[in-house]
Amino acid sequence: MALSLxxxxxxxxxxxxxxxxxxxxxxxxxxxxxxxxxEFDMWRVNADFTASSADITANWERADTNFEKVGDGLTQSxxxxxxxxxxxxxxxxxxxxxxxxxxxxxxGKILVSNNSGGSYDIRTEALTSHSADTMSANAYTITCLDIxxxxxxxxxxxxxxxxxSSFNGHTDQQRTGFWTMKVGDx
Amino acid sequence: xxxxxxxxxxxxxxxxxxxTGQWFGWSDSKNKVYANLIVHDGGSKPSEADVNAGxxxxxxxxxxxxxxxxRAKEYPSIADQLDDIYHxxxxxxxxxxxxxxxxxxxx
Numbered sequence: 001m002a003l004s005l006x007x008x009x010x011x012x013x014x015x016x017x018x019x020x021x022x023x024x025x026x027x028x029x030x031x032x033x034x035x036x037x038x039e040f041d042m043w044r045v046n047a048d049f050t051a052s053s054a055d056i057t058a059n060w061e062r063a064d065t066n067f068e069k070v071g072d073g074l075t076q077s078x079x080x081x082x083x084x085x086x087x088x089x090x091x092x093x094x095x096x097x098x099x100x101x102x103x104x105x106x107x108g109k110i111l112v113s114n115n116s117g118g119s120y121d122i123r124t125e126a127l128t129s130h131s132a133d134t135m136s137a138n139a140y141t142i143t144c145l146d147i148x149x150x151x152x153x154x155x156x157x158x159x160x161x162x163x164x165s166s167f168n169g170h171t172d173q174q175r176t177g178f179w180t181m182k183v184g185d186x
Numbered sequence: 187x188x189x190x191x192x193x194x195x196x197x198x199x200x201x202x203x204x205x206t207g208q209w210f211g212w213s214d215s216k217n218k219v220y221a222n223l224i225v226h227d228g229g230s231k232p233s234e235a236d237v238n239a240g241x242x243x244x245x246x247x248x249x250x251x252x253x254x255x256x257r258a259k260e261y262p263s264i265a266d267q268l269d270d271i272y273h274x275x276x277x278x279x280x281x282x283x284x285x286x287x288x289x290x291x292x293x
Contacts, residue, residue, distance in 0.1 A: 046215035048198045049208040058208035058226050061215060098187060135192045164206050168187075171215035 037181060039071035039084065044177025045169035051159045055079055056176070065172045074180065079157065080117060083150040088184040090144050093124075093157055096168040096175035098136035105129050106167075107139040107160035110178075116152045127160060136168075138175075148186045193248045197223075200240035204232055256290040 042063040045056060057079035062069065072084035083089060095108035107127035111120035126141035139160075147153050157178065159167055168175050187199050194200065198218060201210050209227040212218050220234045232240075261283065262270065271279045 047208070047211050047218075048202045049210075050202050050206045051208075054207065056208070059211045059215075098189070098192070136189060166202050171212075171218075 037070055039182035041069045041073040042067055042179040044174050046171040047169040050164050050166050052161045052164050054159055056157045059169055081155045083147045086147050086150050086186045087182045088146050089180050089182050091180045092142040093178040094140045096138050097165055098168050103130055103161050103163055103165045106137050106165055109158040110143055112145055112153055112155050117154050146186055194244035197237045197241050200237055253290040253292050257286050260286045
């Protein structure tokens with residue numbers, strides 16, 4: 001069959017083992033869609049708090065200003081986050097501290113459980129130096145998690161500081177919070 | 187809190203000084219007023235008067251140290267001050283420092 005090309009279809013593809021047939025716009029659209037991001041979610045803490053090194057358990061909210069999740073999104077209870085499906089997930093976590101002049105550093109950790117929350121392991125940690133002259137400080141860290149059993153591998157976040165420090169939450173800005181994106185299958 | 191100056195400008199700045207941890211939150215995080223303040227830890231909720239007074243004290247304390255912040259920005263570096271003492275002596279160094287102190291007197 002001769003190759004036929006018009007505004008919506010390419011017909012007659014039968015070269016080198018390619019199946020003979022018709023590639024129409026629906027096929028192309030479905031194929032393209034499968035290449036788009038399937039899951040993207042973003043959460044943040046919406047109130048200030050003080051802590052040294054502790055789990056961030058309260059005041060989490062899904063980002064809701066100029067943002068809407070892609071896909072199913074994560075579920076959350078008391079700061080414990082559950083992925084909606086198995087796969088490789090990029091996670092980026094930022095933590096914002098201010099008026100913490102008494103401490104030398106602040107930071108944050110991303111932790112994941114491999115036993116349904118029985119215990120958690122640190123998967124990444126970021127610290128930033130802080131001095132008496134520093135008004136505010138921000139630490140940011142990123143990791144990729146291979147979630148092979150989403151229900152048994154919840155994730156949580158912790159603050160890091162040598163003594164009690166102030167951390168900033170915001171309801172319109174991503175100051176202390178994280179984003180996550182599924183980048184592939186497990 | 188004002189990010190540029192560090193001056194308290196919201197009751198949240200006072201609330202974090204009341205107790206440690208994530209003891210409070212907001213029933214409407216888009217409207218952080220006293221009426222929407224909620225308590226997570228089972229402890230007492232400070233009165234609105236206490237919260238407002240607490241914020242005002244933070245602001246007053248901050249404002250009272252305005253002279254000190256301005257002086258700190260204008261003092262020569264420690265290295266330069268040591269160099270000044272070495273080359274010109276204590277009296278000359280004190281005169282240099284006094285220039286800034288006089289420019290921003292304690293209020």
